[in-house]
Amino acid sequence: xxxxxxxxxxxxxxxxxxxxxxxxxxxxxxxxxxxxxxxxxxxxxxxxxxxxxxxxxxxxxxxxxxxxxxxxxxxxxxxxxxxxxxxxxxxxxxxxxxxxxxxxxxxxxxxxxxxxxxxxxxxxxxxxxxxxxxxxxxxxxxxxxxxxxxxxxxxxxxxxxxxxxxxxxxxxxxxxxxxxxxxxxxxxxxxxxxxxxxxxxxxxxxxxxxxxxxxxxxxxxxxxxx
Amino acid sequence: xxxxxxxxxxxxxxxxxxxxxxxxxxxxxxxxxxxxxxxxxxxxxxxxxxxxxxxxxxxxxxxxxxxxxxxxxxxxxxxxxxxxxxxxxxxxxxxxxxxxxxxxxxxxxxxxxxxxxxxxxxxxxxxxxxxxxxxxxxxxxxxxxxxxxxxxxxxxxxxxxxxxxxxxxxxxxxxxxxxxxxxxxxxxxxxxxxxxxxxxxxxxxxxxxxxxxxxxxxxxxxxxxxxxxxxxxxxxxxxxxxx
Ligand SMILES: Nc1ncnc2c1ncn2[C@@H]1O[C@H](COP(=O)(O)OP(=O)(O)OP(=O)(O)O)[C@@H](O)[C@H]1O
Ligand SMILES: [Mg+2]
Numbered sequence: 490x491x492x493x494x495x496x497x498x499x500x501x502x503x504x505x506x507x508x509x510x511x512x513x514x515x516x517x518x519x520x521x522x523x524x525x526x527x528x529x530x531x532x533x534x535x536x537x538x539x540x541x542x543x544x545x546x547x548x549x550x551x552x553x554x555x556x557x558x559x560x561x562x563x564x565x566x567x568x569x570x571x572x573x574x575x576x577x578x579x580x581x582x583x584x585x586x587x588x589x590x591x592x593x594x595x596x597x598x599x600x601x602x603x604x605x606x607x608x609x610x611x612x613x614x615x616x617x618x619x620x621x622x623x624x625x626x627x628x629x630x631x632x633x634x635x636x637x638x639x640x641x642x643x644x645x646x647x648x649x650x651x652x653x654x655x656x657x658x659x660x661x662x663x664x665x666x667x668x669x670x671x672x673x674x675x676x677x678x679x680x681x682x683x684x685x686x687x688x689x690x691x692x693x694x695x696x697x698x699x700x701x702x703x704x705x706x707x708x709x710x711x712x713x714x715x
Numbered sequence: 716x717x718x719x720x721x722x723x724x725x726x727x728x729x730x731x732x733x734x735x736x737x738x739x740x741x742x743x744x745x746x747x748x749x750x751x752x753x754x755x756x757x758x759x760x761x762x763x764x765x766x767x768x769x770x771x772x773x774x775x776x777x778x779x780x781x782x783x784x785x786x787x788x789x790x791x792x793x794x795x796x797x798x799x800x801x802x803x804x805x806x807x808x809x810x811x812x813x814x815x816x817x818x819x820x821x822x823x824x825x826x827x828x829x830x831x832x833x834x835x836x837x838x839x840x841x842x843x844x845x846x847x848x849x850x851x852x853x854x855x856x857x858x859x860x861x862x863x864x865x866x867x868x869x870x871x872x873x874x875x876x877x878x879x880x881x882x883x884x885x886x887x888x889x890x891x892x893x894x895x896x897x898x899x900x901x902x903x904x905x906x907x908x909x910x911x912x913x914x915x916x917x918x919x920x921x922x923x924x925x926x927x928x929x930x931x932x933x934x935x936x937x938x939x940x941x942x943x944x945x946x947x948x949x950x951x952x953x954x955x956x957x958x
Contacts, residue, residue, distance in 0.1 A: 615768055616805035616864075620819035620871060621795030630822060634809045711809050712851030 495682040499673045503683075506669030507690045513583060513665065514652045517590035521651070524591060525598025530628075532603055543599065550596035555657050559589045563661040586658035594651045601643040605636035638709045645702035649695050666690060717744040718780075719875050719906045720765060725774035727760055727930075734760045736930040738774070742875075742908060747901045749917035750910045751941075752927035753953055758910040761927065762877050765908065766797045779874055795823055798868030798876040802883050804860040806852035806867070812839065813848040816867045825871065838866035842896050858889030862896050869900075876900065878909040894920075914958055918942055926950045 531543035550558070563585035570578040580588075609632050617627035637644075659668035666687055674683050720742040727735035734757045742748055750758050763769040765776060767783055767790050776783045781793055807815050816835035820826040826834060839845050842862040844855075852860055861881055868876060878897065882890040894916050901907055901920050911917060917924050917938060924941040926934040928949050934941055945951055 610803075610805070612801060612803055612805040613807065616799075616801065616807070617819070618791075619766055619768060619794055619797070619799040620867070621791050621793075621823050622819055623791050626822055630818060631807055635807075638809065709809070712854040 490681050491679060492682045492685075495673075495677070495679045495686060498677065499669075499679075499683060499686070502669045502673060503666055503686060503690070506664060506666035507694075509583075509663065510652070510655045510665040510690075511694065513587055513590065513655055513658065513663070514648070517587050517594060518648055518651055520587070520591040521594030521598055521647075524595030525602055528595060528599035529602040529606070532599060533606065546592075547596045547599060550593055555589060555593055555654060556660055558592070559585065559658055559661050562588050582658070582661050582663040585661060586655070586663045589658065590651055590654060593654065594647055597647050597650075598644065601640050601647060602636060604643070605640035606632055608639050609635045638706075641702055641705050641709075645698055648698055652694060652698075653691065718742070719744050719746070719778065720908065721775075721777040722765070723775045723777075725761070725764060725776065726772045727757070727764060727769060728772045734930050735764070735771075738930075738932055740925070740932065740935075742906060744874075744906055745904045746923060747905075747907045747921050748909065748923045748925060749921040749938075750908065750925045750927055751912070751914070751917060751953070751957075752933075753956075756927045757930040758927055759879050762799075762879050762908065762910055765875075765877055766794050766799055768799075791823075795819075795825070795871050796874050798865075798871060798873035800861070800864050800868055800876065800878045800881045802880040804852070804857070804864045804884070806860055806864055808852050811849050811851055812844070812855070812863050815852065815863060816870045819867075820870050823871075831870070834870055835866070838869050839863075841869075841899075842866045843892070856889060857885045858892045861885065861889075861893045865893075865896055865900070875906045875908070878907065878911070880910050880912065882911070882913060912957065914942070914954075926953065928953065 528543045528546055531539040532547070534540055563580060563582065567578050567580055613631050613635065614627055617631040618624065622630070655663075655665050656667040659665055659671070662668070670683050670687050674680050677683070718741060720740065722738055722740040725735055725738040726733065738761060750761070752758050760769055764771045765778065771784055774784065778793060779796055782788065783790065783793055807818065810818060813832065813835050816838060817828070817831040820831045820834065821828055836845065836848060839848055842865060844859055844862055844866070847855060847859065847863070852863065855863065881897065882893050885893065890913070894913060897907070897909070898916075898920050909921075921938050923935060924938050925932055926941060926947070926949075934945060934947050934950050941950065942954065945954070
């Protein structure tokens with residue numbers, strides 16, 4: 490249990506690993522947000538085909554473990570594409586990981602946004618429509634801003650989940666923090682110190698996200714007291 | 716006289732429930748029509764059929780010479796010409812008072828931002844809320860919110876204004892300020908259809924009063940004909956209960 494030793498030997502690689510963790514989290518969340526928004530709009534669309542596409546996507550993601558998805562995208566999918574389209578096709582662990590995390594977070598964000606939209610008073614849409622705004626413009630200008638505000642806590646929660654889910658991507662060899670830790674403890678046997686430090690990395694970032702959440706909620710208060 | 720609203724044979728079903736059972740109505744430019752009647756008689760549904768917030772099951776609705784009930788009617792375009800004021804105000808809580816009023820004229824490209832702001836400030840002054848431009852709806856009283864909602868509808872420069880119980884959600888001391896704005900609008904020549912429980916307002920301001928019951932228009936006449944000279948039992952009974 491030699492923290493000094495672990496600090497000296499492992500901090501550089503752990504910090505790099507954590508940087509990788511944060512990087513893939515942020516990139517995935519960025520794509521997931523748009524994916525989620527599109528899936529949510531499909532899901533609430535009048536067109537049945539669009540609704541089915543969204544429901545199929547959400548069903549698929551929710552119904553399979555992320556580890557299996559990661560293996561599938563990293564190893565399975567390239568095999569199929571090599572066979573059918575392009576024989577040299579490959580994905581890096583980072584690309585495959587980002588795809589899996591985006592698809593996952595996207596499915597959950599779609600449901601979060603749907604809940605947010607449903608929580609907006611139906612009178613808002615009626616007011617916007619009665620002013621002559623089209624359905625899509627009303628959605629964009631009136632409903633979505635309110636739905637997003639309502640969804641902030643759940644969206645931050647999903648960001649935290651995605652951050653933690655990156656550790657699963659270590660299974661396909663992405664050199665994020667858990668992967669780096671495994672390598673280091675294999676050599677040094679410093680389990681306690683190493684994993685304590687890792688936990689602190691995660692905690693620090695999650696705390697940051699929580700602050701961001703309350704800051705955003707306050708910023709978007711629109712004259713609400715307190 | 717120019718006909719603003721024409722309704723013929725309007726029926727509306729919710730599932731098996733027939734809420735409107737054949738309504739005919741003609742409203743001319745500058746008319747102020749108050750609709751009264753018991754709860755559940757279909758007043759709101761009727762009003763909402765006039766701007767297609769509810770889809771009529773049968774019948775024709777024509778506003779400003781344009782048949783709304785035809786297939787592929789350009790409903791968004793028509794609605795720009797029909798203002799609506801709701802019982803619950805329905806202001807946009809994430810936008811300031813000024814932004815609430817400017818949103819639709821700018822978004823529908825009727826006005827530039829600068830023009831819209833100019834119009835919005837004038838309308839706010841007209842409803843007596845010039846100094847509230849930068850506040851959010853939440854910071855206003857109910858009466859103030861409803862006056863902003865009226866200004867918001869007016870910003871589209873509509874030909875017809877629909878009001879669905881605009882004062883029913885208000886504390887009694889705020890009803891007067893909203894009715895005053897509506898009266899001002901009526902005197903200015905706006906064509907208005909108002910569902911209301913304010914009998915005194917209907918008597919003072921309306922050109923015509925319509926009594927609805929059970930999804931039909933039971934009586935349609937001048938305030939004096941309805942309030943003082945009615946021969947209809949159903950009207951008498953209703954007025955007896957509310958006055
Ligand atoms: N969306 C809807 N779905 C099903 N039934 C409805 C719907 N809207 C209204 N109704 C029914 O239609 C009838 C008429 O309702 P409406 O709201 O038009 O009455 P109203 O005259 O405005 O009553 P109030 O004075 O209480 O506002 C009621 O029986 C109501 O329950
Ligand atoms: Mg009603």
